[in-house]
């Protein structure tokens with residue numbers, strides 16, 4: 471039996487999902503489109519961003535939306551030296567847990583900085599909005615260090 | 619209200635997975651042969667099951683399958699579904715029939731299209747035969763077979779599906 475040719479082919483498998491947001495996440499995304507950030511108040515008084523539909527302790531439905539600030543501080547972070555195609559930046563950046571002013575829990579997003587050395591836990595950052603906002607988490611283009 | 623003042627209720631979240639598929643030795647051999655219009659499976663040296671398309675080993679016995687077996691292009695419907703919902707980027711317009719077919723002499727099914735049939739009359743055990751594309755269009759692909767169409771042969775009982783000899787159902791009777 472002769473050795474067959476090596477056959478190789480690229481192909482792409484696509485799952486073209488459209489997701490229903492529900493009222494709580496929908497409100498959060500609507501806020502982003504309007505360049506505002508909303509959290510929700512939990513039964514223990516904490517403000518959770520992005521908002522949750524149900525209380526983490528009591529499981530009761532939550533509905534008290536609270537607008538939070540567009541600045542905050544880095545709680546923890548991880549520098550990405552070589553971004554991949556699916557990453558939100560094409561140059562080095564950081565994934566960071568960011569606690570926005572007025573919020574009690576951090577949320578994850580990306581932070582742009584000239585160098586890894588510029589980042590620190592506790593560093594202050596602010597939102598950079600996308601040129602066009604459409605109701606997606608990527609409406610927040612990234613966070614940038616304040617005072618750069 | 620303008621679109622921009624309505625609340626967001628849905629978001630598009632597609633997932634795209636990019637593969638680079640390299641056929642192993644057995645699938646490459648299968649594809650090379652189907653380019654010539656020949657259906658080639660492999661027989662397990664231990665349990666004698668014939669697999670098409672071959673993967674190079676027997677999933678039941680875990681041994682290499684090196685013996686090639688040329689199979690005819692007649693098959694039996696093992697199961698099927700009538701697709702009524704359009705699939706994005708699929709040029710085939712519904713309703714159409716997708717079937718699990720077992721070639722005569724093979725012991726495992728593959729999926730292909732059925733056509734030239736009444737969708738409502740397709741049934742398990744139905745006998746079908748390949749309708750090939752013109753030879754000039756043959757390439758390294760299972761869709762050198764355009765589809766399978768029903769043929770005038772008696773149905774195969776459920777317990778005989780996937781157990782017919784290479785000679786086919788008429789041979790068996």
Ligand SMILES: [Zn+2]
Pocket residue numbers: 662663664665666667676677678679680
């Ligand atoms: Zn076997």
